[in-house]
Amino acid sequence: MFEAIQQTAAYIRQHITTTPAIGVILGSGLGGLIDSVDISAEIPYEDIPNFPVSTVEGHAGKLVFGTLGGKQVMMMAGRFHYYEGYTMQEITFPIRVMKALGVETLFLSNAAGGMNPNFKVGDIMLIDDHINLFPTHPLTGPNDERLGTRFPDMSEPYDHTLLAKAKDIAAEQNLHIHTGTYIGLQGPTFETPAEYKWLHVIGGDAVGMSTVPENIVAKHSGMRVFAASIITDLGVAGQVHKVSHEEVLAAANAAAPKLAGLVASLIHRM
Numbered sequence: 001m002f003e004a005i006q007q008t009a010a011y012i013r014q015h016i017t018t019t020p021a022i023g024v025i026l027g028s029g030l031g032g033l034i035d036s037v038d039i040s041a042e043i044p045y046e047d048i049p050n051f052p053v054s055t056v057e058g059h060a061g062k063l064v065f066g067t068l069g070g071k072q073v074m075m076m077a078g079r080f081h082y083y084e085g086y087t088m089q090e091i092t093f094p095i096r097v098m099k100a101l102g103v104e105t106l107f108l109s110n111a112a113g114g115m116n117p118n119f120k121v122g123d124i125m126l127i128d129d130h131i132n133l134f135p136t137h138p139l140t141g142p143n144d145e146r147l148g149t150r151f152p153d154m155s156e157p158y159d160h161t162l163l164a165k166a167k168d169i170a171a172e173q174n175l176h177i178h179t180g181t182y183i184g185l186q187g188p189t190f191e192t193p194a195e196y197k198w199l200h201v202i203g204g205d206a207v208g209m210s211t212v213p214e215n216i217v218a219k220h221s222g223m224r225v226f227a228a229s230i231i232t233d234l235g236v237a238g239q240v241h242k243v244s245h246e247e248v249l250a251a252a253n254a255a256a257p258k259l260a261g262l263v264a265s266l267i268h269r270m
């Protein structure tokens with residue numbers, strides 16, 4: 001894998017003039033952030049050697065390079081999920097490439113179901129910890145010491161300094177936010193009422209189908225990570241209703257400008 005990462009990074013370097021230290025994966029809720037970027041280069045995933053190829057037509061995806069809040073950034077517009085059939089290595093390969101290109105801080109977002117009874121649809125939850133319930137792990141198999149250590153420390157999966165800054169900015173912007181634990185699992189089914197209840201009992205505030213694999217590989221490579229969820233539906237006892245993908249998308253899009261504004265300010269102040 002090391003050679004593939006180097007090859008991909010070399011290809012990308014030929015197409016960019018910047019050296020971003022900040023990487024952003026535009027998950028649900030952050031897509032609009034791209035409108036605030038002064039774009040210097042765009043590379044479609046299908047042109048990038050070794051990059052996972054999207055199986056869904058019209059969801060090709062691209063890397064976007066440019067300036068945001070005065071900082072050089074590298075963004076992934078289009079993300080890979082485990083439920084789509086990608087391996088953990090494929091999902092997290094772009095994170096390895098980001099690291100090889102010089103990215104030191106990774107920003108992630110997602111749509112999530114809320115188990116915490118204080119949460120409402122449209123709320124933002126800064127992720128300060130996670131529980132990994134995916135059935136496979138991105139670091140399974142032989143470890144390449146050039147990429148990271150065999151047994152990575154996970155005592156601070158989400159950077160405390162960035163979390164503190166984000167809370168300050170939210171207070172200044174009068175933005176109501178929560179902080180909590182995200183549980184990542186495979187999907188693609190949403191949870192049953194009993195599953196939501198159990199996920200809350202074991203310590204989860206929100207649940208979703210992404211973010212944890214990317215966080216693990218980012219931590220393995222020595223990056224700091226900031227992540228936030230948009231609560232798109234509730235898995236609170238007695239309040240579990242039918243959920244559809246359309247509802248999740250609508251709730252995520254409605255709350256997106258708040259989260260995009262917060263992340264843009266955070267990047268600006270780094």
Ligand code: HPA
Nearest residue numbers: 111112113190207208209
């Ligand atoms: N469960 C899992 N993933 C999700 C949910 C949920 O309730 N909402 C948005 N993504």
